[in-house]
Amino acid sequence: MDNRGIEFGYGFLNQESSxxxxxxxxxxDGSHSYARAYLVGLLNTLLVAFLGIIISTIIGVVVxxxxxxxxxxxxxxxxxxxxxxxxxPLLLQIFFWYFAALRALPLPQDSEAMFGVFYLTIKxxxxxxxxxxxxxxxxxxxxxxxxxxxxxxNYAKKLQENQGKQLxxxxxxxxxxxxxxxxTFLFGGVSLSFELPVLKQLSTTSYVYKGGLGIPxxxxxxxxxxxxxxxxxxxxxxxxxxxxxxxxQKEAAASIGLTxxxxxxxxxxPQALRIIIxxxxxxxxxxxxxxxxxxAIAYPDLVLVFAGTALMQTGRAIEIVSxxxxxxxxxxxxxxxxxxxxxxxxAIKEK
Amino acid sequence: MNKLNxxxxxxxxxxxxxxxxxxxxxxxxxxxxxxxxxxxNITSFLPDxxxxxxxxxxxxxxxxxxxxxxxGIQKLDLLNKKINTNNFNACLTLLIIFTIIKSxxxxxxxxxIDANIAGDTKEACTGSGACWTYIKIWLRRFIYxxxxxxxxxRINISFILLIALAFVGYFATERLKKFLTLYYVLIYPVIAFxxxxxxxxxxxxxxxxxxxxxxxxxxxxxxxxxxxxIFCFPLGMFLALGRRSQLPTLRYISIGFIEFWRGVPLxxxxxxxxxxxxxxxxEDFFMDKLVRVIIAISLFEAAYVxxxxxxxxxxxxxxxxxxxxxxxxxxxxxxxxxxxxQALKLVIPGIANTxxxxxxxxxLIFVVGLLEIVGMLNLAKTNPKxxxxxxxxxxxxxxxxxxxxxxxxxxxxxxxxxxxxxx
Numbered sequence: 001m002d003n004r005g006i007e008f009g010y011g012f013l014n015q016e017s018s019x020x021x022x023x024x025x026x027x028x029d030g031s032h033s034y035a036r037a038y039l040v041g042l043l044n045t046l047l048v049a050f051l052g053i054i055i056s057t058i059i060g061v062v063v064x065x066x067x068x069x070x071x072x073x074x075x076x077x078x079x080x081x082x083x084x085x086x087x088x089p090l091l092l093q094i095f096f097w098y099f100a101a102l103r104a105l106p107l108p109q110d111s112e113a114m115f116g117v118f119y120l121t122i123k124x125x126x127x128x129x130x131x132x133x134x135x136x137x138x139x140x141x142x143x144x145x146x147x148x149x150x151x152x153x154n155y156a157k158k159l160q161e162n163q164g165k166q167l168x169x170x171x172x173x174x175x176x177x178x179x180x181x182x183x184t185f186l187f188g189g190v191s192l193s194f195e196l197p198v199l200k201q202l203s204t205t206s207y208v209y210k211g212g213l214g215i216p217x218x219x220x221x222x223x224x225x226x227x228x229x230x231x232x233x234x235x236x237x238x239x240x241x242x243x244x245x246x247x248x249q250k251e252a253a254a255s256i257g258l259t260x261x262x263x264x265x266x267x268x269x270p271q272a273l274r275i276i277i278x279x280x281x282x283x284x285x286x287x288x289x290x291x292x293x294x295x296a297i298a299y300p301d302l303v304l305v306f307a308g309t310a311l312m313q314t315g316r317a318i319e320i321v322s323x324x325x326x327x328x329x330x331x332x333x334x335x336x337x338x339x340x341x342x343x344x345x346x347a348i349k350e351k
Numbered sequence: 352m353n354k355l356n357x358x359x360x361x362x363x364x365x366x367x368x369x370x371x372x373x374x375x376x377x378x379x380x381x382x383x384x385x386x387x388x389x390x391x392n393i394t395s396f397l398p399d400x401x402x403x404x405x406x407x408x409x410x411x412x413x414x415x416x417x418x419x420x421x422x423g424i425q426k427l428d429l430l431n432k433k434i435n436t437n438n439f440n441a442c443l444t445l446l447i448i449f450t451i452i453k454s455x456x457x458x459x460x461x462x463x464i465d466a467n468i469a470g471d472t473k474e475a476c477t478g479s480g481a482c483w484t485y486i487k488i489w490l491r492r493f494i495y496x497x498x499x500x501x502x503x504x505r506i507n508i509s510f511i512l513l514i515a516l517a518f519v520g521y522f523a524t525e526r527l528k529k530f531l532t533l534y535y536v537l538i539y540p541v542i543a544f545x546x547x548x549x550x551x552x553x554x555x556x557x558x559x560x561x562x563x564x565x566x567x568x569x570x571x572x573x574x575x576x577x578x579x580x581i582f583c584f585p586l587g588m589f590l591a592l593g594r595r596s597q598l599p600t601l602r603y604i605s606i607g608f609i610e611f612w613r614g615v616p617l618x619x620x621x622x623x624x625x626x627x628x629x630x631x632x633x634e635d636f637f638m639d640k641l642v643r644v645i646i647a648i649s650l651f652e653a654a655y656v657x658x659x660x661x662x663x664x665x666x667x668x669x670x671x672x673x674x675x676x677x678x679x680x681x682x683x684x685x686x687x688x689x690x691x692x693q694a695l696k697l698v699i700p701g702i703a704n705t706x707x708x709x710x711x712x713x714x715l716i717f718v719v720g721l722l723e724i725v726g727m728l729n730l731a732k733t734n735p736k737x738x739x740x741x742x743x744x745x746x747x748x749x750x751x752x753x754x755x756x757x758x759x760x761x762x763x764x765x766x767x768x769x770x771x772x773x774x
Contacts, residue, residue: 072433087756089711100742289616317626329614
């Protein structure tokens with residue numbers, strides 16, 4: 001290294017980065033430091049991973065259950081979905097959504113509003129931005145609701161264990177969740193208004209939407225591709241988990257007089273989750289790591305912003321690549337630690 | 352005539368229910384069919400929303416009426432059991448049928464009816480459907496990359512030879528069968544390497560040298576996946592054994608290695624191999640980027656293979672180890688003849704999944720500037736003469752990858768059945 005004239009050190013992180021990033025969750029422009037650019041990339045990566053995990057879990061659970069449906073057509077449709085999306089490389093799917101599917105959307109000036117306020121255009125998805133007054137009051141009220149729900153749950157559990165009485169915990173929680181934040185609107189001075197996206201003309205042929213909340217097409221394409229791809233694997237995990245519960249469990253539960261809903265909630269799901277969670281964790285990790293493919297369609301994630309632009313500018317290959325790898329390593333390890341903890345919590349308590 | 356109870360169809364008025372139900376279902380489907388294939392809306396006299404939702408309502412009522420328990424007609428019972436168990440299921444069934452009917456015409460017209468394949472230029476594509484002319488003209492590039500046209504026979508020959516050599520196992524006589532494993536594990540990779548090095552790369556025996564930067568397209572996908580498969584499997588096996596070893600140093604090194612590669616995304620590994628790795632090499636030492644990529648992907652996938660194989664090793668009962676040891680077998684003998692054959696058999700699906708992931712990961716080599724099929728597509732897409740055919744290209748590549756991956760997964764299922772033994 002020395003004879004190539006390469007210095008080593010992390011001092012460059014404090015230097016001015018002097019490049020711009022298109023999409024950022026925190027305030028950022030060229031005058032901020034490289035460390036700030038790193039943070040921008042990291043947050044964008046986490047955002048896409050978070051969205052992807054939520055959407056893929058929803059699709060995956062629905063498709064996984066659909067694959068066990070007694071209805072032949074539904075079962076085949078779910079199987080078709082899984083076989084189709086699983087066997088096509090993720091990168092190809094990202095390219096397809098970004099370069100082929102989303103490019104077929106209308107230009108900003110030709111787009112029609114969905115429900116009057118949403119605009120889906122080639123430049124991205126635009127929707128009203130919420131403008132809150134006294135958001136902190138609402139925030140505290142939600143925390144208060146969560147704490148009270150936990151207290152009520154514990155109380156209900158104790159009540160059931162000691163006296164055999166059951167409390168409708170679920171309906172109470174929902175009621176609390178609606179009523180308390182509503183009260184803050186009436187008495188706490190919280191108010192909500194919307195900022196609608198408005199079409200602005202820049203020059204004779206160029207239009208943009210100003211105001212409102214804009215979601216760039218890169219993020220849409222990436223989230224869509226990641227979610228659809230990972231959902232196929234999660235669907236298989238869910239199917240394997242539910243199939244892994246023997247029929248006797250279901251029959252035994254039914255024979256002691258539980259309703260079908262109770263059978264699912266109290267007997268099948270707790271056991272199936274034990275089988276489902278470890279492989280699903282793996283899929284979440286894969287999704288997070290796969291989000292680095294964002295670099296291919298120029299979504300400013302960690303790899304593009306930091307291991308791409310910043311590396312080109314500073315030439316600090318060793319430092320930057322090692323920081324990037326270390327970051328992914330820590331994300332992976334922390335998700336797997338979290339899931340291991342959860343897995344241990346729900347594991348069979350053997351005496 | 353018995354009393355008709357439309358809420359609960361029964362066997363007494365079988366024909367009434369059956370005919371009225373089938374008729375309603377037929378009308379609903381016909382409405383969708385005509386609307387989709389001939390753009391005729393037979394219910395246009397109704398308000399838009401009602402006209403849109405009507406087929407579904409008709410279909411649900413129809414399916415409700417033919418849901419007759421123990422009708423005595425075998426086919427009807429089977430139908431009810433398969434797709435028509437209750438109203439919710441009937442609704443989903445109808446939605447799926449209608450979706451298929453609705454999506455068939457646009458797909459057909461895009462793929463076949465309005466598509467063009469004749470001609471040599473962009474102007475030949477006049478239809479509103481796909482422009483397969485684009486694929487036809489660029490096919491050579493998609494398969495061979497930038498490899499010179501007149502030298503492409505070299506790639507063809509080496510691939511044909513490799514495939515032929517891979518089938519040697521089917522023709523081996525009983526006496527030679529015991530050498531097959533040796534052949535596939537050691538000799539075949541060496542032959543493959545020699546073929547590719549001398550025939551595709553050239554530079555000797557009067558063959559013109561072609562640098563690896565010019566390789567590309569589908570053939571590069573095959574070359575990269577082939578070598579990575581060959582290298583990552585034994586490496587993963589050793590890592591799995593190392594992770595279960597009694598020696599603490601070996602064990603911790605294996606754990607660290609596996610966890611490191613599993614924790615980072617492949618794209619950063621490739622970045623590392625292209626920008627960071629050359630800095631650690633001696634100044635006059637040059638390593639081709641294709642070789643660097645193959646090493647990087649092999650190391651990466653080996654960690655996944657190792658975890659899969661470890662699962663198989665752990666699943667074997669202790670008695671197998673004890674029995675092998677009691678026969679006086681040493682560590683290597685025990686693993687080669689007793690443990691590994693059983694463990695590998697258990698993890699065929701897992702290994703197949705890893706290999707599939709490897710094949711699907713090959714397009715990522717675009718980050719170091721090697722253009723396999725997806726990379727070539729992106730290059731062709733930006734060619735000024737052929738702008739605007741991204742969709743055709745991606746659909747083409749998706750079909751090819753789908754066929755490869757689906758074939759691999761079916762093959763692994765066959766293998767699994769073939770080696771399945773009752774335990």
